[in-house]
Amino acid sequence: MSVETLENAGRSWPEHWQRVSLADAGRWMSGGTPSTSNEAYWGGDIPWISGASMKQFRITDSERCVTRFGAENGSRLVDKGAVLFIVRGMSLKSEFRIGVTQREVAFGQDCKALVPDDGIDPYYLAYAMRVLTPTILRMVEETSHGTGRLDTNRLSALEIGVPPLSEQRDIVAANDAFERRIGDLERVAQKRSTLLSAAVSALLRSQGSSGMTLGTMMVSCDPGITLGAHRAPQKRAAGYLRVANVRMGWIDTSDVASLESTSNDRPRYELEVGDVLVVEGHANPEQIGRTALVGPAEEGLLYQNHLFRLRFDRNEVLPEFAMLWLNSEAVRSYWISRCATSSGLYTINSRLLADAPFPVVPIEEQRKIVETWRTGIRAVDSLHGQIAKLRTIQQGVVEDFLSGRTRVTRT
Incomplete structure (x- = not known):
């Protein structure tokens, strides 16, 4: 393990600590993806970690697994105690995903593995790298496909203090x-x-549906803005909510996208407090029609066409009650029994929405x-x-x- 002591680039650690570049902190490994057309490579018991599956710091499992044959033909294996981190993907635009393996795993080309040298605890190494996240994210470059890419040469040159x-x-x-x-x-x-x-x-459940429908109870039901190349933000950028922002019962504003707005957009598509947003479609039937309420934080934003905006006469229907009912088991069962699917995406339309049961x-x-x-x-x-x-x-x-x-x- 190559080390220095004292200061470098304005950073210092106690004199009894070692200064170690990440390049010298352990063995670096690149991953890969076995051929997806070879059934012998997939469906085994070895988790295959990708950028999408690395969601926990302690890495134990993945939705996709490979056989040992697959891991040895196109991927890489690491044992428990390896530090895995993302070097390519959309997530790099906002976060640096890193974790420590809890068992033997294989990993894809969007990841790198760093197997620490003797004398460096893997968790300590991961924490020391994670604390450098602001510096690391500034190194991320955008590829021609719009994804983030981390220059590992620059990353490996970063130094940590090792007690x-x-x-x-x-x-x-x-x-x-x-x-x-x-x-x-x-x-x-x-x-x-x-x-x-x-x-x-x-x-x-105690209310029942009373034989009424949502269409008879709401004042309006409007889809949002249809996106396209002409909506790329330029001179009049405006924030808008996408399907990903509308969760079941709440709105996630941590990643609000922008579009190019026109003078006609705000009268038609501007959100107000108390508006109810319903998701038009989803690959998971349990998530069809998930509903959230617009609050002060979302007021003034626009919304895309894969969302429906519902408004009610608040003397007759409280928006919060409408949201709770539309997320209820009764309505979810209605969606699942009637929604259409196209290419694996379950969708609802305005007629189906209007016919949904709604209690008086x-x-x-x-x-x-x-x-x-x-x-x-x-x-x-x-x-x-x-x-x-x-x-x-x-x-x-x-x-x-x-x-x-x-x-x-x-x-």
Whole structure:
């Protein structure tokens, strides 16, 4: 392991630490994809990790698996304790995915593996690389296909500080303590979400559909803007919501795309607080027609044509109640039994939407159901707030440990 001491490029670590370039931190390996036309290569018991499947820091499984024959003919194998990270893909535009293998896996060409040398803990190495995410993302280049590509020569030249192995493991243990606490809170939040969903579902089931349809209860149902080359953002860029932004019961605004707007777009397609958005189609039948409510954060955005915007007379139908009902088991069963599929994509149209069952519920009863939901959501949101705060504290503390500014105190 080639090392230096003291400072380089404005960074320094304690004198007893080693300065190590990522190129010298271990053995680098490139992955690959076995031929998909050879059935003998696929369907085995070895997870094949790709950019799309690397979603957890502790890498254990993948939706696609290869046989050992396949791994040896087109891919690469690494054992437990290898650091895997993404070097090509759309995700590189916003995040640097990295993790540590928990078992033997194969991996694709969108990934690189770094098998650490003796004296470097794999988790310490992964944490030290992950803390460099802002620097790494600035290295990402865009290919002609629009995906991100990471120059591994530049990446491997980055340096990390490496303390003695005992200190590395103390830092890993301190980070794991944060992860355990965060994991406990996440499990509580998930349990409360499940209980809330069950409670609201029970309230909705008690209403029945009353033989009425959504079309008789809504004021309007409008699809959004049809995209095309002429909509590439130029002089009048405007944010718009896509299918990916509309989740079941909430809107994800972490990645809002832009389009070129015209003077006629805002009167027709601008979203208002209380608008209800319904997804037109999805490859997963369980996700057909998933519905979310537009809030203050989304007000003023536009929306694409694969979403329906519903509006109601709020003296008769509360938008929150409409969202809850359209996400209910009764309506999901209706979609699954009637929706059409084309090339693996299940879709609904405006007529099918209008014919969906909808209960006639007194406004006061709607308010009670909505308030039950709001109370539960506030409790879950409070837990997510605690988790976010703990994540911020964790990041600062671990960065201090990795820089040597703070030492782990054993108790």
